[in-house]
Amino acid sequence: MKFSAKNRTQYIQQLKNDTFDLVVIGGGITGAGIALDAITRGLKVALIEKQDFAFGTSSRSTKLIHGGLRYLKQLEFGIVMEVGRERTILYNNAPHIVLPEKMLLPIIKKGSLGKSSTSLGLFVYDTLAGVKRKERRYMLNAKQTLTQQPLLNNDILLGGGMYVEYRSDDARLTIEVLKSAIEKGALAVNYVQSNGFKLNSNKQISEVIVSDTLTDELFNIKTKKVINAAGPWVDNLRKVDKSLKGKRLHLTKGVHLVVPKERIPIQHSTYFDVQDGRMIFAIPRGEIVYLGTTDTNYNADTNYPFADKKDVQYILDATNYMFPSINLTTEDVISTWAGLRPLIHEDGKSPSDLSRKDEIFISDTNLISIAGGKLTGFRKMAQRAVNVVCRQLKQEENRKFNACSTAKIQLSGGNLENKSLKEYARNLQTQYKSFDVDDVLALVEKYGSNTTIVLNYANEKFNGDTLLAEAYYCMHHELTNSIGDFFIRRTGRVYFDRNSLAENIDKIHSFFTEELGHDKATANLFLDEFKKEYEGVVSFRN
Numbered sequence: 001m002k003f004s005a006k007n008r009t010q011y012i013q014q015l016k017n018d019t020f021d022l023v024v025i026g027g028g029i030t031g032a033g034i035a036l037d038a039i040t041r042g043l044k045v046a047l048i049e050k051q052d053f054a055f056g057t058s059s060r061s062t063k064l065i066h067g068g069l070r071y072l073k074q075l076e077f078g079i080v081m082e083v084g085r086e087r088t089i090l091y092n093n094a095p096h097i098v099l100p101e102k103m104l105l106p107i108i109k110k111g112s113l114g115k116s117s118t119s120l121g122l123f124v125y126d127t128l129a130g131v132k133r134k135e136r137r138y139m140l141n142a143k144q145t146l147t148q149q150p151l152l153n154n155d156i157l158l159g160g161g162m163y164v165e166y167r168s169d170d171a172r173l174t175i176e177v178l179k180s181a182i183e184k185g186a187l188a189v190n191y192v193q194s195n196g197f198k199l200n201s202n203k204q205i206s207e208v209i210v211s212d213t214l215t216d217e218l219f220n221i222k223t224k225k226v227i228n229a230a231g232p233w234v235d236n237l238r239k240v241d242k243s244l245k246g247k248r249l250h251l252t253k254g255v256h257l258v259v260p261k262e263r264i265p266i267q268h269s270t271y272f273d274v275q276d277g278r279m280i281f282a283i284p285r286g287e288i289v290y291l292g293t294t295d296t297n298y299n300a301d302t303n304y305p306f307a308d309k310k311d312v313q314y315i316l317d318a319t320n321y322m323f324p325s326i327n328l329t330t331e332d333v334i335s336t337w338a339g340l341r342p343l344i345h346e347d348g349k350s351p352s353d354l355s356r357k358d359e360i361f362i363s364d365t366n367l368i369s370i371a372g373g374k375l376t377g378f379r380k381m382a383q384r385a386v387n388v389v390c391r392q393l394k395q396e397e398n399r400k401f402n403a404c405s406t407a408k409i410q411l412s413g414g415n416l417e418n419k420s421l422k423e424y425a426r427n428l429q430t431q432y433k434s435f436d437v438d439d440v441l442a443l444v445e446k447y448g449s450n451t452t453i454v455l456n457y458a459n460e461k462f463n464g465d466t467l468l469a470e471a472y473y474c475m476h477h478e479l480t481n482s483i484g485d486f487f488i489r490r491t492g493r494v495y496f497d498r499n500s501l502a503e504n505i506d507k508i509h510s511f512f513t514e515e516l517g518h519d520k521a522t523a524n525l526f527l528d529e530f531k532k533e534y535e536g537v538v539s540f541r542n
C-alpha cells in the first residue's frame with residue numbers, strides 16, 4: 001500500500017535518498033493541491049508536513065466551497081468568477097465531499113442587506129459565478145421566509161434570499177487530494193518539519209533541512225525547487241530564509257461552535273447578520289448544527305488556537321438575536337474549533353476587510369512562498385505556484401512539462417457513478433446487507449467510492465466493527481498514525497461527535513499503538529496531542 005503508516009520508515013528513507021524537482025512544505029489544502037498539480041505536470045515531488053496533514057487551517061475552516069458572495073460586497077469581481085468556476089470543478093471531481101446546500105439569507109431591519117440590493121447582488125453572483133440554472137437565487141417575502149425558517153426573529157424580518165453554497169469537509173478534501181497525488185507517484189510524509197535550507201554555490205536553495213518529529217532524527221532533502229505552503233507559518237520559513245521583508249502575514253482567528261440540532265432545529269443553512277455588521281453561518285450537519293465564525297486579530301500559539309469565552313458568547317448572542325426562541329447557552333455547546341486565516345497584511349484594514357486574495361513571493365534564494373487565498377481556490381493557487389516552478393525548470397534545464405490538468409482529475413473516492421450520495425449508499429448496502437444503510441451512508445460521506453474497501457475490512461478483519469475498519473483503512477490508505485489523526489482530521493469526530501468518543505478512546509489508541517508497534521514514548525506523545533485538542537475544544541468553559 002502506497003500511503004500506509006506501516007511504511008512510514010520507507011518513505012523517510014526515500015526522502016533521504018532521492019533528489020526531487022520540488023519539495024512542498026505544508027500538508028494543508030494548498031500544499032496538497034500543489035503536490036497533485038506538480039506530479040501531473042511531470043515533476044518529481046515530495047511533500048512534508050510538520051504535524052498531521054490538514055493540521056493547520058485546513059481542518060478548521062467553515063468548510064464551505066464558496067461561490068464568493070462576500071467578495072461581491074468587497075467588489076472583488078475577479079475572485080467571484082474564479083471561485084464560482086472552481087466550485088463547479090470541485091463538485092464534479094469530488095461529489096462525495098462537495099455537496100450543494102441551500103443557504104437562506106434573511107433580510108432584516110437595519111441589516112447590512114436591503115431587499116433589492118440582495119436580489120441584485122445574488123443575480124450578479126449567479127451570473128459571475130456561472131451558477132447552474134436550478135441553483136439560481138430566488139427571493140422570498142417575510143411570510144415565505146418564515147415558512148422556510150420558522151425560528152427566525154419575526155420582529156425584524158423583512159424577507160429573504162435563497163441561494164446555493166457547497167458544503168465540504170476541509171480535512172477530508174485535503175486528504176483526498178493528497179491520496180490522488182500519491183496514486184500518481186508523489187511522496188508525502190507527515191510529522192516531518194522543515195527547519196531551514198542549505199544553499200548551493202549560487203546561493204540558491206538546494207536542500208531542505210528537516211527533522212522527523214516522531215524520532216527527532218535530522219536529515220536533509222535534496223531538491224531543485226521549494227514551495228513554502230505553510231499557511232499561518234509561511235512567514236516563519238521566510239524568516240529562516242532571511243527573506244521576511246515587504247508584505248507579511250496577518251493572522252486572524254475564526255471560531256465555530258457545535259450545538260445539537262434539536263436545540264436549533266433549522267431547516268436550511270442560514271447566513272445571517274450580526275449586529276456589529278458582520279455575518280455568520282448556521283450550518284446543519286447530521287445531528288448537529290455548527291455556527292460561526294468570528295474574525296479577530298491573533299498573536300498567540302499558532303499550533304493550538306482555541307475558542308475562548310468571549311468568542312463563544314459572541315456567536316451565541318448573535319444566534320439568539322436572530323433565532324430568539326431558542327436561548328442557546330454555553331451548556332449547549334458540544335464542541336468548538338478555531339482556525340487562523342493566513343491573510344496578507346494591509347495597513348489600516350480591520351480583520352474582516354482584509355483581502356482573501358493569494359500571493360506568491362519569490363526570495364533571493366528562490367524560496368517560493370504562497371500565502372492568502374481560500375480552501376475554495378486551492379486548485380488555481382496550486383496551478384499558479386507550479387507554473388513558477390515549471391517556468392524556472394524549463395529555462396534552466398530545457399525541460400518540457402504537461403499543461404495543468406487538475407480540473408479534469410477525479411479525486412480519490414469521487415467515483416459515485418453519477419449517483420447521489422444516498423443512491424450510491426443504498427446501492428452499496430444491497431451488496432453489504434449486514435450493514436445498516438445509514439451506517440453505509442455515513443461512510444460514503446467520508447470515503448466516497450472507497451467505502452467498499454472499508455466495508456470489506458469490516459467484514460474480513462473486524463467482525464463487522466466499522467469503527468475499527470475505518471481506523472484500519474485510514475492507517476493503511478491515508479498515512480494515519482494516531483488516535484488524534486483519526487478522530488480529529490480523518491473523521492472530524494472530535495468536533496461533530498465528541499460525546500461518543502469517551503468510550504472509544506482506549507480502544508482506538510491501543511489499536512494504533514499495537515498495529516504500528518509504537519514504543520511507550522511515541523504512544524504517550526500521540527495520546528497527549530489528542531487530549532490537548534479533545535480538551536481544548538471545550539476549554540472555553542474553564
Ligand code: FAD
Pocket residue numbers: 025026027028029030031048049050051052053054055056057058059060061062063064065066192193194195229230231232233237252253254255293338339340341342372373374375376377
Ligand atoms: P494550512 O491548512 O494551515 O496548512 C499549512 C500546513 O503547513 C500546516 O498543516 C502546518 O502544520 C504545515 N507547516 C507549517 N510549518 C511547517 C514546517 N516548517 N514544516 C512542515 N510543515 C509545516 N476557505 C474557504 O474556501 N471556505 C470556507 O468556508 C473557509 N472558512 C474559513 C473559516 C476560518 C475560521 C478560517 C480560519 C479560514 C477559512 N477559510 C475558508 C480559508 C481556508 O481554510 C484557508 O485558506 C486554507 O485552509 C489554508 O490552507 P493552507 O494549506 O494554505 O494552510
